[in-house]
Amino acid sequence: MTTTLGTASAGPGEIDTGRLEVGETRDGSPIGLPVAVINGAKSGKTLYMQAASDGDELNGVGVIQRVVPRLDPAELSGTILIVGIVNYHAFQVAEHRNPIDDTKMNRAYPGNESGTSSERIAAATFDVATGADLVLDLHQGSTSRMIDEVRVRCGGRHRLHGECLELAKAFGCGYVLDQKGPDGQLARAGPDEGVPTVDPELGGSVGWDEESIRKGVDGVFNVLRYYDFLDGETAVTTQTRARGFEQYGAPAGGLTTLESDLGSRVSAGDVLFEVTTPFGEPKAEVTADSSGILWRTRRLPQVATGEYVCSVATDIDEY
Template sequence: MTTTLGTASADPGEIDTGRLEVGETRDGSPFGLPVAVINGERSGKTLYIQAASDGDELNGVGVVQRLVPQLDPTALAGTILIVGIVNYHAFQVAQHRNPIDDTKMNRAYPGNETGTSSERIAAATFEAAMRADLVLDLHQGSTSRMIDEVRVRCGKRHRLHSACLELAKVFGCGYILDQKGPEGQLARAAPDEGVPTVDPELGGAVGWDETSIQKGVEGIFNVLTYYDFLEGSVDPSPQTRARGFEQYGASCGGLISFQVELGERVQRGETLFEVTTPFGEPKTTVSADSDGILWRTRRLPQVATGEYVCSVATDIDEH
């Protein structure tokens, strides 16, 4: 059966790319999101993938760029639907939020087809996602430094929690954040409609990072194999799961020196970072309030009073 997404249309055993029209720009020109349809030669499940719902989170775009040329629809069972760039306006100007309505796109789901710019884009991509059996919403830690992880955002009491957790484990980044997310996230809205969804957070970078992109490609192939899109087998390995965060800011201005490496385990009371003057004179040190893992840090060394510095993941186990 022919499968379409926007102007992309593929018969069984074919790939096609096109555009999903979602509105007009300020000069009245229509614009569309880049989309792809990979229609397997054999029937099976449907996987929906999207990237760059935050316009400066580009590792997901790198994953899509590398993934699609490796896919052979004649060897595939089922269908893959891809929206390669969701936040069209933010991507054009390399910003996080949609500049048309100053909105973070991943707070706009399930969207509104007659609403704001972000709500209309969210509605169009949500409709595409709801055609799928599984959803991967590719993100990264913006321009911060962050470990590669997969986030389960539906909450532990959700009826699809175990299915989402399984999907995260199969993706196999090594780390899972299992914490209910804010309203408006795709990974919260889609499970409410019965579709297991996770958001792989593929590190953090200015531009993109090849190591994290490769992990993303490998993760998608893990999913495709485990859920029978491709022949073969995958034995998911144990993942380090965190169920909470503690965030740390600067109590004074200056230059940050981290005393712990990203991804390292820390103990309560262990020094995370110190703040010095431009001449190296100590001003303050900040220690961990709990045992955990240094999960995310700011990229630039300079901070003002109260500015974000780092996050420590807590409530750790192996899953």
């Protein structure tokens, strides 16, 4: 059966790319999000993937750029639907939020087809996502430095919580954040419609991180094998799961020096960071309140009083 997404249309064993129209620019030109349809030669599930719903989170775009050329529809069971760049306006100007309506796209789901620019884009992509069996919404940590993780955002009491955890484990990048997310996230809205949805956060800091992109590519192929889109075994490994976090700010202004690497275990009382003057004179030292894992840090060292410096994951287990 032929599958269509926007102007992309592919029969069994075919691949096609095109555009999904979601509105018009200020000069009246149509806006088309780049889309791809990979239609397997054999029947199976449907996977939906998207990237850059936050316009400066580029690692997901890098994942798709590398995944699609490696996919042979003749060897695929089922269908893969992709929107390669969701936040069209923000991507064009390398910004996080949609500059047309100053909206963070991943707070706009399930969207509104008659609403603002972001709501219309969210509605169009949500319509595709809810027609799938599984959803990967590829992100990265924006301006912060962070470990590669997969976020399960539906909440522990959700009826699809177990299925979302399974999808996160199959992706297999080593770390899972299992915490109910804010309203408007695709990873919150998708499960409400019965579709297991996770949010791989592939590294942090604005840019193009080859190591995080590689982990994302590996994760996508892990999912494709685990759910039988492709032949082959996926070595599902134990993941480190975090369900609670403590955030630490600077007690004084100056330059911060972190005492641990991302992903390091810390114990209560361990020094997390020091604040000094530009001349290296000590001003403050901050220690961990609880044991955990250094999960996220600011990108640049300079801080004002009270400014965010790092996060430690505290409610940790292995699953």
